[in-house]
Amino acid sequence: xxxxxxxxxxxxxxxAVLDGQELQALNRIGRTxxxxxxxxxxxxxxxxxxxxxVIDGVLKLSxxxxxxxxxxxGIVYPADFIGRPFGAQSQHTVTAMTDARVCTFTRxxxxxxxxxxxxxxxKLLQRTLTELDRARHWMLLLGRxxxxxxxxxxxxxxxxxxxxxxxxxxxxxxEQFTLPFGRQQxxxxxxxxxxxxxxQLTKLRNDGYIDLPSRRDIIIKNRxxxxxxxx
Amino acid sequence: xxxxxxxxxxxxxxxAVLDGQELQALNRIGRTxxxxxxxxxxxxxxxxxxxxxVIDGVLKLSxxxxxxxxxxxGIVYPADFIGRPFGAQSQHTVTAMTDARVCTFTRxxxxxxxxxxxxxxxKLLQRTLTELDRARHWMLLLGRxxxxxxxxxxxxxxxxxxxxxxxxxxxxxxEQFTLPFGRQQxxxxxxxxxxxxxxQLTKLRNDGYIDLPSRRDIIIKNRxxxxxxxx
DNA sequence: CGTGGCATTGATGTGGCTCAACGATAGTGG
DNA sequence: CCACTATCGTTGAGCCACATCAATGCCACG
Numbered sequence: 409x410x411x412x413x414x415x416x417x418x419x420x421x422x423x424a425v426l427d428g429q430e431l432q433a434l435n436r437i438g439r440t441x442x443x444x445x446x447x448x449x450x451x452x453x454x455x456x457x458x459x460x461x462v463i464d465g466v467l468k469l470s471x472x473x474x475x476x477x478x479x480x481x482g483i484v485y486p487a488d489f490i491g492r493p494f495g496a497q498s499q500h501t502v503t504a505m506t507d508a509r510v511c512t513f514t515r516x517x518x519x520x521x522x523x524x525x526x527x528x529x530x531k532l533l534q535r536t537l538t539e540l541d542r543a544r545h546w547m548l549l550l551g552r553x554x555x556x557x558x559x560x561x562x563x564x565x566x567x568x569x570x571x572x573x574x575x576x577x578x579x580x581x582x583e584q585f586t587l588p589f590g591r592q593q594x595x596x597x598x599x600x601x602x603x604x605x606x607x608q609l610t611k612l613r614n615d616g617y618i619d620l621p622s623r624r625d626i627i628i629k630n631r632x633x634x635x636x637x638x639x
Numbered sequence: 640x641x642x643x644x645x646x647x648x649x650x651x652x653x654x655a656v657l658d659g660q661e662l663q664a665l666n667r668i669g670r671t672x673x674x675x676x677x678x679x680x681x682x683x684x685x686x687x688x689x690x691x692x693v694i695d696g697v698l699k700l701s702x703x704x705x706x707x708x709x710x711x712x713g714i715v716y717p718a719d720f721i722g723r724p725f726g727a728q729s730q731h732t733v734t735a736m737t738d739a740r741v742c743t744f745t746r747x748x749x750x751x752x753x754x755x756x757x758x759x760x761x762k763l764l765q766r767t768l769t770e771l772d773r774a775r776h777w778m779l780l781l782g783r784x785x786x787x788x789x790x791x792x793x794x795x796x797x798x799x800x801x802x803x804x805x806x807x808x809x810x811x812x813x814e815q816f817t818l819p820f821g822r823q824q825x826x827x828x829x830x831x832x833x834x835x836x837x838x839q840l841t842k843l844r845n846d847g848y849i850d851l852p853s854r855r856d857i858i859i860k861n862r863x864x865x866x867x868x869x870x
Numbered sequence: 871c872g873t874g875g876c877a878t879t880g881a882t883g884t885g886g887c888t889c890a891a892c893g894a895t896a897g898t899g900g
Numbered sequence: 901c902c903a904c905t906a907t908c909g910t911t912g913a914g915c916c917a918c919a920t921c922a923a924t925g926c927c928a929c930g
Contacts, residue, residue, distance in 0.1 A: 471779045473870055479782040481775035494765050499772040526757035533764045534725050540767055541730040543774040544712035548702045550781035551710040551830025599782025601919060606878055639704055835886055837910055
């Protein structure tokens, strides 16, 4: 049995506010689960039956439109929380973009536990407020930014969010990183087509703002330039 | 002095979970404030110094881009909560779209009160989760829908949200309603230009989906048709 | 050495933006 | 009460950014 004590995200997930005894209780109702890249964990419109903490890996939240059109509405990293507590339905699909491990709870178990632990609810509230701010800020990008602005914003955002948090030595954004997803998914994040994303990236490379050593690797060569372009 | 007992939104705002005594305590730290249409209540980037409940009126949450580009990221109705508790900065501007009344608290007062009343925090958490779902769903519209789909979706959404909640007799969407804002603001909600909004509306009128008796009034004549068009 | 799944690149089309003129409506002051 | 004006909305013409359609290139895999 896996113990919370050895959990990789012990100090960063919402569990961080719990003491040893509370953690034991939470541990009893939790269950770690491994997912392979591409696999979905829950579906838009389904009954909300589970929630989870991400231990390892990157997942996407997405919503779609009958015809194939899809919009990625959130990206979830280790220590983030997924699922919809206190609600009947999942409003979006959760899919692993890399192999991932999550610590799952049935929603009813989690809801009951949370209601008995105000500190946990408070932490969850803080996270949710932050996510709401982030989502709303992304709406500006989707509604008002041009393709070059979108791509530049995206690269900067990624360089900040993909910082390897296990290594707390060098904080601040990274000048070099590997994207956890392909062009189609970048397009689905930015509300563009795959071709436009590709063209914008090669343009940024040709103009000396970035390098593209391989399909999924990015090197930022001119952060200020990108920031200026991001609008 | 205004008392919570006579508050219009007493049973729908987050305060609904508080008992008489708690409400008195909250009443002591709150202050009602009137705002005229067009006036801003807080600004993007400012220190988060106050939070509030909306008693009456409609307000917008918006974020902008240096040049004039603006995106409306939320619309706030009576009984909704505004502001950013437990955080240092307002992430968006709050502006009244109609004359409005709000019940304000300094952020520090509210934060302290909330931390002592888990039921209140729980209610706030539920609201925030719902708002997050709503914001993410709107991202699909902004990122992936065409102009006709956007406008159709907007009209349907408005007909559901503008239901006069003081009159609880006829629930369900309205076939006739008055928008609390003009064309520019519709454009800023949908990520379009004013001209495109205008054209789409007159097209919907010419095709018999809606009527436009005056600038701000909408009559829905073919809800199913609109729903189909919304994608 | 194929084969299949991405990514890039090019050619073409078009939806929505831009720029500009005009019309309607509400508010104002004579 | 009506002319005057400011504001807002509509309509038209033209254009451009991004989508679409199509071909080619690049690896990683068996």
